């Protein structure tokens with residue numbers, strides 16, 4: 445199974461990063477538009493060895509669609525915003541504006557990039573390896589909604605027989621629910637990235653360079669273009685003060 449070639453077709457941030465509780469980011473519109481096919485019936489499951497599973501609900505407007513590629517019979521998964529043209533500012537600006545506004549509760553960075561990064565990167569940044577699955581409620585009506593081109597029973601057979609797909613019963617709130625688990629594909633080739641800054645994380649070295657650049661940008665925003673001189677002066681002043689304090693401690697006399 446692979447992700448369809450379209451913008452952000454992984455949809456991970458529509459489960460995790462962008463959405464405040466109760467879809468507060470949608471404002472008034474949330475009661476006026478129809479729910480996406482992913483809402484209620486598809487969740488994002490994150491697992492890590494030795495830790496509790498994490499189950500995320502999607503945004504109300506996330507469409508989850510699976511179709512069969514006529515050329516090679518492979519299954520394609522596509523997660524789309526059903527209100528894309530009208531999506532709120534937080535979603536439009538994400539992930540570039542993540543964490544940069546005082547007034548919006550968003551977190552970054554692009555979680556799909558974090559997911560597809562190497563195991564060594566995950567151990568460095570998250571101190572654990574984690575895996576992600578789309579968890580589709582194992583219900584024939586739900587499968588009919590997300591598999592647009594097939595008969596629901598044939599679609600379920602196709603889905604359950606696909607490589608690495610498994611069945612699981614998961615505790616969701618106070619209930620146990622049967623799910624079909626699809627490992628989130630890690631290939632990034634099909635994803636059309638909406639951000640130039642947030643491209644796949646190739647290596648830890650590359651990520652480190654981006655972190656350094658971000659720190660420098662923050663310093664520049666805070667202290668202006670003279671930030672390097674300001675920082676150097678502050679370090680020198682601090683060292684001089686420490687030297688003075690040492691001298692006073694040793695002699696008992698203030699330095700003149």
Ligand code: SF4
Nearest residue numbers: 458503505506525535
């Ligand atoms: S409004 Fe659209 S882009 Fe924003 S979280 Fe919901 S589905 Fe995703």
